[in-house]
Amino acid sequence: MPLTPAERQNCEACFRKFDKNGDGTLSIQEMVQLIRALGWSPQKFPDSAICDWFLEVDKNKSRSVDLQEFLTVCENRPRTEVNEANLRRTFKEFDQDGSGTISAAELKQALSKCNIKISDADAKSMIQQADKSGDGQIDVEEFLAVFQV
Template sequence: MNNTNENELAGGTRAQNLSLPSELSAEKIQDFQAAFSIMDTQSKGYVATDDIIRVSKSADMKLTKNEAQLLLGSADDDHSNGIDMREFISMMTTPINQQDLEEELRGTFSVFDKDGNGTINANELKRFVRLWDNELTEDEADDMIEEADPDKTGSITYDAFIEFLLHS
């Protein structure tokens, strides 16, 4: 890093003030800072969904908005709709626990499965989609519902819901 003390990150943030795992070396922290800076091209101090998508495209990876939101949402401890450097490093150093992810997704699904029958109707999913992305147009929301319910049954199973969240 240019003219930056190894214990200081861009913007003057000192590494020890980030409550980082003590086993991280100064070099590893600098690597994380460099990766964060690649995504935070406007030096906002946080990375949002669009930043993640842009970086994934430049790496020839296809990452959907839903996948980027899920990725960021799991690390966004302060619910700011973006992750700061501390949250980014925490995300990068925390192993993914499949059981926790499954429980979180089941919990989300059950919020919309009011009668507990294992399905949610398309209108409930549409409400979820609109809450998740309040900038979504009505047509975009309809397209997403169509994708989640391709057979036009009017309801979505848990498996279809998971497929929709992870692959749309």
């Protein structure tokens, strides 16, 4: 199933974040870091399994995963159905103070619970991209718009 524009943007951002040396590819070491950052424990997904998976993903046998190979993985991954009800539940989980909006601090904290570490600047940037009203926070409608629901 093709990625939505928002999913593609998220996958590309993830790829760039873990492409530590900026060469446009993920090495096996960078891929292990990405998998661990997603919270996949060594007990459930040992390094040897990551290596095997890496070799499957590396279609051109370059010993690295380029962006297109990575996007193919993203397209083929099992997905939770993204619908308005699921997104509204997620919004409420992110809105920790119950204010009806998500601040950069709340976004950062919510993502950290998913083992996704971002900087304060990245959290602020993500909020700014979705914040159509210009109040520095995301309300539920702005949140839904990110996912085009």
